Amino acid sequence: MIAKILKExxxxxxxxxxxxxxxxxxxxxxxxxxxxxNLPRPTVYxxxxxxxxxxxxVEKEEANKKLFSADDVxxxxxxxxxxxxxxxxxxxxxxxxxxxxxxxIKALEPKIKFYAGVEGIKQVLKDLLWYENMETLTMWPIxxxxxILSKDYFENLNRRRIRRKIAIKGIWPxxxxxxxxxxxxxxxxxxxxxxxxxxxxxxxxxxSYWLYADKVAFISSRAESFGFxxxxxxxxxxxxxxxxxxxxxxxxxKAQPQYTDExxxxx
Numbered sequence: 001m002i003a004k005i006l007k008e009x010x011x012x013x014x015x016x017x018x019x020x021x022x023x024x025x026x027x028x029x030x031x032x033x034x035x036x037x038n039l040p041r042p043t044v045y046x047x048x049x050x051x052x053x054x055x056x057x058v059e060k061e062e063a064n065k066k067l068f069s070a071d072d073v074x075x076x077x078x079x080x081x082x083x084x085x086x087x088x089x090x091x092x093x094x095x096x097x098x099x100x101x102x103x104x105i106k107a108l109e110p111k112i113k114f115y116a117g118v119e120g121i122k123q124v125l126k127d128l129l130w131y132e133n134m135e136t137l138t139m140w141p142i143x144x145x146x147x148i149l150s151k152d153y154f155e156n157l158n159r160r161r162i163r164r165k166i167a168i169k170g171i172w173p174x175x176x177x178x179x180x181x182x183x184x185x186x187x188x189x190x191x192x193x194x195x196x197x198x199x200x201x202x203x204x205x206x207x208s209y210w211l212y213a214d215k216v217a218f219i220s221s222r223a224e225s226f227g228f229x230x231x232x233x234x235x236x237x238x239x240x241x242x243x244x245x246x247x248x249x250x251x252x253x254k255a256q257p258q259y260t261d262e263x264x265x266x267x
Contacts, residue, residue, distance in 0.1 A: 011054075115227045137168075148221075186260075207219065
């Protein structure tokens, strides 16, 4: 766990290994660390210097020999808190700059952005999570999308979506629907901020779209594995009109709180 925290705080793999080893064995020379960790001695010295400057390690001399050990472990907590404070300040600065930056980007950004592969598809959906407090429209062959992106990914996506108060009106093809018992994070109702309907019989599709703001994010099937976002008010209005007509013809999916409410406790 400490190794994970240090990596997330920006420390290199070698720095983390050295720090963890110092916690295990107490005082050690650079030579001992190099041999224990199978690292070049100059690399050990460079990383020890970094750990000392960060308050995580100390150096002492004993019998004309330099020894190193982990410093007070409370310093690790102090270091993490300092980084959190700095990130909060940076976040405030970015928030103040965003309107101006967005104005510049909008003047330059292309109307269509293309992304390849599963990671590209996730990048498409990540854009949605910059928004909050809005209603979105989706047409998903949901069983295929869960297969492409994974159950864990969708679970986390829906937690973040609900926290940001992004509501969904969604339509699923009947032959590609899933059950709430196995996929409770896809539940419907006020808590889930989701309404769902089943498309008319005989109507099916392999590609998904998610309409939000003035954008429409399209996601392909696993066979093609790509996604793209079209940023256009006129195009968004066209998709909204199409969605509205299919919505009228589609059958509402009833809530099953006995399967889905437990998920809401994790949001």
